[in-house]
Amino acid sequence: MRLRSLLLTGLLLGSGTGLNTPVQAQTFLPTVAPATGPLATGSLSAPVLSSRAAWPPGSIDPLLGPRSRLTRDWIGLRSLPSTTPILVMAGHADSQNIAGSGTAGEAVALGGAAPMYPGISDELYWNMVIAQAVVAVGRQRGLDIRYYRPPFRTIIDEDEPGTNWSVGRDHAAAGGYAMEIHFDAYGPSGVGSGLIPPVHRPFSRVDEALAQEFGSYPMAFRQVLGGPRRGIGLLEIGQLQGNLEASLRDPRTRQQTVMTIANRVVTALELGLGRNPGAATVPSRTAQGRLR
Numbered sequence: 001m002r003l004r005s006l007l008l009t010g011l012l013l014g015s016g017t018g019l020n021t022p023v024q025a026q027t028f029l030p031t032v033a034p035a036t037g038p039l040a041t042g043s044l045s046a047p048v049l050s051s052r053a054a055w056p057p058g059s060i061d062p063l064l065g066p067r068s069r070l071t072r073d074w075i076g077l078r079s080l081p082s083t084t085p086i087l088v089m090a091g092h093a094d095s096q097n098i099a100g101s102g103t104a105g106e107a108v109a110l111g112g113a114a115p116m117y118p119g120i121s122d123e124l125y126w127n128m129v130i131a132q133a134v135v136a137v138g139r140q141r142g143l144d145i146r147y148y149r150p151p152f153r154t155i156i157d158e159d160e161p162g163t164n165w166s167v168g169r170d171h172a173a174a175g176g177y178a179m180e181i182h183f184d185a186y187g188p189s190g191v192g193s194g195l196i197p198p199v200h201r202p203f204s205r206v207d208e209a210l211a212q213e214f215g216s217y218p219m220a221f222r223q224v225l226g227g228p229r230r231g232i233g234l235l236e237i238g239q240l241q242g243n244l245e246a247s248l249r250d251p252r253t254r255q256q257t258v259m260t261i262a263n264r265v266v267t268a269l270e271l272g273l274g275r276n277p278g279a280a281t282v283p284s285r286t287a288q289g290r291l292r
């Protein structure tokens with residue numbers, strides 16, 4: 001069975017609480033004081049402070065764990081049309097068994113647990129689950145949102161047609177919003193949850209909303225990674241460790257954890273697009289058909 005259908009039938013649509021049920025909007029907007037310091041809107045010369053700024057670096061999210069401890073140096077002010085097409089991809093979907101395959105996660109690497117699925121990193125497994133849940137919830141809520149899966153799990157040349165980054169680059173160049181779902185490394189080598197923003201154009205209000213919900217990385221993180229350089233935002237959900245990983249792995253809490261995260265992503269997307277969060281809860285015929 002293909003992994004995608006396995007995930008959808010076994011996890012997301014199982015237990016009688018599938019995605020055909022409208023999902024209530026859930027959000028955890030920050031209540032803390034705005035961060036201070038120089039922020040940029042896409043060029044280093046235009047510092048602007050947000051009225052609703054990001055979490056302070058390094059704060060703890062009850063579900064996701066530590067947020068990025070790195071200081072944010074940008075802010076997204078560019079408006080996007082409320083109907084902007086959104087492309088969601090699973091990070092590392094085309095880089096398995098080579099460098100850059102994603103974190104194995106604390107449970108596998110340190111705890112001796114079996115991988116979630118043979119042949120792929122646990123990060124990719126959860127990236128796929130979350131990405132597909134985000135698309136399903138987003139469709140229920142009326143967003144123009146779709147999932148992309150590359151044709152092979154290992155593509156050496158990241159510029160090959162069909163890679164996440166090639167497809168995401170084209171989507172962003174055409175004016176859409178492209179993002180990859182990621183989980184960060186466990187332990188001290190991880191940074192925490194947050195958006196690594198796309199840098200192809202001035203930062204947008206969607207970037208801003210995701211950063212306010214999840215935290216943020218600096219605009220030039222690691223000299224600008226390949227995805228952001230091509231216009232693809234990398235959303236680090238959290239470090240694959242501790243309570244977050246345990247909540248995902250435990251079958252009793254898995255579905256709620258996945259749906260809570262997906263709801264938070266979709267709500268941030270809605271806010272960033274200037275939409276009323278959770279307004280559309282009737283799934284379209286198209287969305288229903290694709291989910292089955």
Ligand SMILES: [Zn+2]
Nearest residue numbers: 091102182183
């Ligand atoms: Zn990753």
